[in-house]
Amino acid sequence: MKIAAIGGGVIGGGWIARFILSGHDVTVHDPHPEAGRIIGEVLENAGRAWQNLFQAPLPEPGKIIWAKDIAEAVSGADFIQESVPERLDLKHRIFAEIEAAAPERAIIGSSTSGFKPSELREGAKHPERILVAHPFNPVYLLPVVEIVGGGEAAERACTLLASVGMKPVQIAREIDAHIGDRLLEAVWREALWLVKDGIATTEEIDDIIRHGFGLRWAQMGLFETYRIAGGEAGMRHFLGQFGPALKWPWTKLMDVPDLDDALIDRIASQSDAQSGAHSIRELERIRDDNLVGMFQALKANDWGAGRSIREMEDRFYAREVKQPESYPLRLHQARVHGGWVDYNGHMTEFRYLQVLGDATDAFLIHIGLDADYRAGGCSAYTVETHIRHLAEVKAGELLSVETRLLGHDEKRFRLHHDILRADGSVVATGEHMLLHVDGDAGRSTAMPETLLAGLRRIAELDDAPHPDHAGAGIRQVHHKEAAS
Numbered sequence: 331m332k333i334a335a336i337g338g339g340v341i342g343g344g345w346i347a348r349f350i351l352s353g354h355d356v357t358v359h360d361p362h363p364e365a366g367r368i369i370g371e372v373l374e375n376a377g378r379a380w381q382n383l384f385q386a387p388l389p390e391p392g393k394i395i396w397a398k399d400i401a402e403a404v405s406g407a408d409f410i411q412e413s414v415p416e417r418l419d420l421k422h423r424i425f426a427e428i429e430a431a432a433p434e435r436a437i438i439g440s441s442t443s444g445f446k447p448s449e450l451r452e453g454a455k456h457p458e459r460i461l462v463a464h465p466f467n468p469v470y471l472l473p474v475v476e477i478v479g480g481g482e483a484a485e486r487a488c489t490l491l492a493s494v495g496m497k498p499v500q501i502a503r504e505i506d507a508h509i510g511d512r513l514l515e516a517v518w519r520e521a522l523w524l525v526k527d528g529i530a531t532t533e534e535i536d537d538i539i540r541h542g543f544g545l546r547w548a549q550m551g552l553f554e555t556y557r558i559a560g561g562e563a564g565m566r567h568f569l570g571q572f573g574p575a576l577k578w579p580w581t582k583l584m585d586v587p588d589l590d591d592a593l594i595d596r597i598a599s600q601s602d603a604q605s606g607a608h609s610i611r612e613l614e615r616i617r618d619d620n621l622v623g624m625f626q627a628l629k630a631n632d633w634g635a636g637r638s639i640r641e642m643e644d645r646f647y648a649r650e651v652k653q654p655e656s657y658p659l660r661l662h663q664a665r666v667h668g669g670w671v672d673y674n675g676h677m678t679e680f681r682y683l684q685v686l687g688d689a690t691d692a693f694l695i696h697i698g699l700d701a702d703y704r705a706g707g708c709s710a711y712t713v714e715t716h717i718r719h720l721a722e723v724k725a726g727e728l729l730s731v732e733t734r735l736l737g738h739d740e741k742r743f744r745l746h747h748d749i750l751r752a753d754g755s756v757v758a759t760g761e762h763m764l765l766h767v768d769g770d771a772g773r774s775t776a777m778p779e780t781l782l783a784g785l786r787r788i789a790e791l792d793d794a795p796h797p798d799h800a801g802a803g804i805r806q807v808h809h810k811e812a813a814s
């Protein structure tokens with residue numbers, strides 16, 4: 331799959347980061363003289379956020395390939411995402427250049443916040459493959475993408491975008507500004523009035539959102555939230571009680587305040603007072619850390635956007651497993667991320683367990699104990715672990731894990747992992763006992779024949795003696811009194 335990005339600003343940079351972190355190379359064209367620095371900074375923040383977001387091993391990131399012009403960027407591309415400024419004449423010019431050089435089957439997604447497919451497609455040679463693919467900022471974290479335009483191209487775009495962790499929502503009929511921005515625009519318009527009329531400052535409005543209904547929206551949206559607000563009688567009662575308020579003067583609705591110099595000054599200076607202590611990149615990191623925490627809470631509840639994270643993790647685990655050609659099994663690799671290094675300048679101790687745990691997950695998938703199997707209610711729990719830390723590991727090193735099955739019975743299996751650096755030297759070993767568990771019943775249970783057959787097949791390959799340290803505990807250190 332060859333991916334091209336035209337425009338690498340706020341949104342293009344976010345798209346590029348999402349594709350790269352999902353393991354795709356991206357060919358980028360952006361004439362901005364500082365495009366490399368800007369995209370590099372976005373990528374750094376995005377990489378940091380993904381490290382914190384996912385428990386599963388991340389794929390080896392793809393590369394940015396810089397293209398001097400649009401023709402070079404889109405040559406041979408399967409999917410092209412356009413994220414140039416929101417001007418229709420510019421977008422038409424870009425589409426004409428793309429169509430002159432891209433393969434006929436290439437899909438062209440536009441990040442446009444407002445233009446409809448019928449407007450974007452004016453004058454196109456193959457209009458049906460130009461779609462709205464409107465994301466939300468930050469694109470590398472927020473899953474939703476509005477797909478407008480329909481047809482076969484939209485289906486293909488949805489499949490690709492879902493594979494990089496997005497939640498594509500196809501919009502049935504085109505409308506200016508799609509759906510998300512129409513909703514946001516209504517709130518934005520009211521907020522501008524409230525600031526202009528001196529009713530509230532930017533900070534007070536933000537407080538009311540972030541300490542209140544913003545938290546509700548993030549997990550239940552509008553209608554589900556209001557259904558609960560109707561009490562036991564639900565949505566009908568809610569509509570009966572609050573429906574009439576729609577006609578009261580609560581909102582100025584369609585009336586737009588003039589964004590004159592005075593209002594711009596007022597908003598900009600209030601915003602400086604509210605948030606000016608942080609740089610934009612700092613604010614991005616604060617936003618990303620908060621979003622990561624929210625995603626994790628939602629993932630634990632298997633709810634809303636948390637589901638996209640869990641599904642992405644299942645894909646990351648599954649893609650780890652390559653058909654091994656040799657034994658010990660080589661099922662997992664990990665690159666040591668800068669954030670894994672501690673005050674001693676090397677990989678901190680719990681990251682060893684992360685690498686070992688990810689290798690165990692890769693083994694589970696290898697024997698068929700994968701997401702589909704777990705959906706049936708049974709899983710494997712690690713009940714004992716012994717790690718030996720043998721060598722320091724620096725940021726950036728590529729680690730591989732060799733896995734042996736030391737033994738198994740109907741309910742348990744014992745794994746041994748060697749973590750190796752690129753030169754083949756062992757930096758750590760891990761020995762783990764796992765128990766097959768029926769999660770619904772809350773107790774261990776025998777594995778089905780499908781899993782046992784996989785274990786037997788692997789056990790037959792394990793003909794070398796066990797490592798000397800296998801089954802050993804931590805060595806004794808004599809107590810002061812005992813030594814004297």
Ligand SMILES: NC(=O)C1=CN([C@@H]2O[C@H](COP(=O)(O)OP(=O)(O)OC[C@H]3O[C@@H](n4cnc5c(N)ncnc54)[C@H](O)[C@@H]3O)[C@@H](O)[C@H]2O)C=CC1
Binds near residue numbers: 360424465467
């Ligand atoms: N900023 C936001 O919150 C969101 C913006 N969008 C949409 O994304 C699109 C891009 O917006 P932003 O990223 O905010 O703008 P931006 O101004 O941050 O980035 C635009 C980028 O396009 C580049 N560019 C200009 N002419 C170009 C050309 N001929 N070829 C290649 N690159 C070119 C610029 O150098 C710049 O890096 C717009 O259509 C916008 O409506 C969508 C969702 C959210």
Ligand SMILES: C[N+](C)(C)CC(=O)CC(=O)[O-]
Binds near residue numbers: 466511
């Ligand atoms: C302000 N905006 C219209 C460009 C916003 C968007 O399009 C989506 C977002 O990220 O809020």
